[in-house]
Amino acid sequence: MDKIENEFDFLNKIDVQKRIDELADLFKGKKILLYGAGKLFQKVYCEFDFSKLNIIGISDIKFTEDNNEDFMGIKCISPSKISETDYDIILTTVLSPAKVVKYLFYELSLKNTRIVNLFKNENLIIELNKRNDKVVKIGPEDKILFISPHPDDEVISCGGFIAKYNKQIDMFCPNSSGIKYSDDTLTAQEIADNRIKTMTEVAKSVGIENIYVKKIWFEKDGKESAFDKMEKSFEDYINNIDVSEYDIILVPHKTDDHPSHMYVGNILLKKMLKKQGFKENLKIMRYELWSTIEKPNYYEDITDFVEAKKELIYAYGERGEKYFNRIIALNKYRTIKPYLFNEERFVEAFYVEDVKTYLNEPEIINKTTDKDFHNEEFEQLLKEQNAQEKINKLSEICKNKKVVLYGAGAFARCVFKNYDLSKFNIIAIADKKFEQEKAFEFYGLNCIKPEQLKHFDYDIILISNQNYDYFSNILVKDMKILTYNENLKIYPLVKLKSDNKFFSDFLERADAQTKIDKIAKRYKNKKIALYGAGQFSNVIFQNYDLSKLNIVAVADRKFKSIEEHFYYNLKCIEPTKLKDIDCDVILISNFEYSRIYDSLDTNILYGKRKESIEIRPLIELNFKDMFL
Secondary structure, X not given: OHHHHHHOHXXXXXXXXXXXXXXXXHOOXXXXXXXXXXXXXXXXXXXXXXXXXXXXXXXXXXXXXXXXXXXOOEEEEOHHHHHHOOOOEEEEOOOOOHHHHHHHHHHOOOOOOEEEEOOOOHHHHHHHHHHHXXXXXXXXXXXXXXXXXXXOHHHHHHHHHHHHOHHHEEEEEOOOOEEOOOOOOOOHHHHHHHHHHHHHHHHHHOOOOOEEEOOOEEXXXXXXXXXXXXXXXXXXXXXXXXXHHOOEEEEEOOOOOOHHHHHHHHHHHHHHHHHHOOOOOOEEEEEOOOOOOOOOOEEEEOHHHHHHHHHHHHOOOHHHHHHHHHHHHHHXXXXXXXXXXXXXXXXXXXXXXXXXXXXOOOOOOOOOOOOOOOHHHHHHHHHHOOHHHHHHHHHHHOOOOEEEEEOOOHHHHHHHHHOOOOOOEEEEEXXXXXXXXXXXXEOOEOEEOHHHHHHOOOOEEEEOOOOHHHHHHHHHHHOOHHHOOOOOEEEEOOOOOOOOHHHHHHHHHOOHHHHHHHHHHHXXXXXXXXXXXXXXXXXXXXXXXXXXXXXXXXXXXXXXXXXXXXXXXXXXXXXXXXXXXXXXXXXXXXXXXXXXXXXXXXXXXXXXXXXXXXXXEOOOOOHHHHHO
């Protein structure tokens, strides 16, 4: 009997009577046939009140056609006789109804029958827990260390887990991350102190007594690496935290898209384990935050702790509040994999491995600063694309001109840090982040809000962001910047090559620059209109020099009016306007030359106008270029 009791412990965690009463209300007046006469049904039928259900019989594979006796006072019906029985609903009383449903549907051909499960998806929770136990079984005596790279990472990623296992958890935060981006009233040290105070209060509010947060702060120049500071703090870490005491240690997963998280999960903990030792059966639990785990192998059901998680996140104020809806959506989405999607449940996903496997993994790390964790990628990109050479060439265009930069993010910082811009007469830099009512500093430049651009006297805007097309269109289409200065030119600070491999490879095979130069020589002093401003044209503009072409306009169906679009400082027109514009030749800058040519020839240009304009491709296509 004890074995049966243990097998059905889950009944103590759910409200069976409530479920029975809900079904009675839902199917009032309906004739209900039960299916499943096993030990689980016998237990619940004895302990709970089924009287409100209109039960007309019970079926089970163990009931034969010759069985005329009742089962616990209910008429027995052989499965083969179900089709002859007058009923409205089949209510399964088994823990795992999938096989029963398959049997009823396909073997007994009861496909038009409505089948409902008494226990909803409790079987799935049980199966989930069984699978989890095979990976790591968290016992009440297990000692757990949660390593949070920064304050608030712990509650955003695993607030439910922390609330669930609070009495077993010690908290370690290696970087309080006091960062001063602007001339705020608080110093960087004061910001670090506040974050330590908040994290400590949050931990204690949930019952965590042992917490160590290392005070680290950064000045506004952002030049000192978070990794250097954490490396220097290693002795402090091992003097305050002994990882050899723990049965389970939680760290960010190995490809978490934040450099400090990667450092903590892939390098710091390994150094501490090698220095201090570890328990033989130590498990490393990897959690997700800035990016998701590709294939989790452990799902912690936090359904009963969602409100607790919300309170913990909200304790961090506005900084935490903005993350709650996003992370709880992930917790809901994560129920897809353990197949809990028919239930209003939430889980936190993890990847669990034994300590020896963990220690043998390569030390994956993206060594960039907390303030700018894309620097390394941009540095490599700019180096590959000969940024200084492009900057020098652009400085000739901007000679004796007043220049404003647009964009003070990671890309701009990387350019200023690594390249010489001294030949530019930069009078200001604009960025949306300067809209806050605080003073900002960016390499000694005058920092202005984007809306202030309309009041400045300048000749050129250089987009100091990798997304030139996007931000140039914001300036022209949304901000109407050309209405304040119709002679304004907008260029990318560094002209990046397109990453469209198909078109890039094709144009390289076609020796595009040579063909463009021949076109420029052939139509010297001629007015040229382009047709096409799509991906093919973008790759040409981003990778090749068209400065020798006298381009007076570019036409594309996406251009509704001159005011609404901007394309590489060219006049933008609708295709129908080509017949009215003063040009000598139309060059088709579209991969599908024949289709565009037919459209121009048949629908747009006609009569004398057609005869006076030559039409040809900007890049002559041939079979070898396209397919070899």
